[in-house]
Amino acid sequence: MEGCALAKMAWYHLLLDMYGCDVRNLNDESLLRNLFQDLTKILDMHIIAGPTIVRYVGKEDSPSGEGLSGFMIVAESHVSIHTDIRTGYVSIDVYSCKEFNIDLVEECLEKAFKPKKMEKKFILRGPAAEAYSRTQATE
Template sequence: MKHLGRHVLAEICGCDFDILNDINRVEEIMVNAALEAGAEVRECVFHKFSPQGVSGVVVISESHLAIHTWPELGYAAVDVFTCGEKVNPWDACNYLTDHFNAKQTTAKEMKRGMMPEVYLGEAVNL
């Protein structure tokens, strides 16, 4: 059975407060993580919360990267969802871990779009 994409869910902990609370730095790091993974960036939307925290999405041709930060806890919840074989979501996660100065990252990968070959146009014996 083939899959359409890979979805990495990452718990990034022990991060630098000042980085996670800076909307411009979070956006820059997220965009660079996408590029580091080999993605083509299309659009970005980020929002700064009061008194702290940032949420955002980087839309890539291959799907998306999303984040929500809790600077006061040094924590970021991150999704990296990629389709196709060109982009490696783990490269993006490793980049984020490094650039948020994280002390620990726990992540798991899920295969998305697990579809029988018949739906992917490879076997059409109906």
């Protein structure tokens, strides 16, 4: 992967769950496409493929909802966004071998989707993460 130091072997994974979002924005393919472009600039990542955005319309009684799913492959890994207009929910993953500013990513996404509630998880992954976890556990 371009820009990833293999010796470091740490990956950064931000997972955001947003609830009570502006449904119009969750269903706006153009907004989603622009959002992917904005994120690559904020993250200073390099697009390899995408964004690919697919509209899904589930059956009325389907638990899988209705909305847009977008995925973009970047040299540093990927960004994915999945919306559900029935519930006002969006899930977002930013996965990278390169450190990034979580606050800037959150700010950009909150501005776009206007959630009433947001949950965030950040995971450090890979061999370096395991070493970090062991170091933290022994202190």
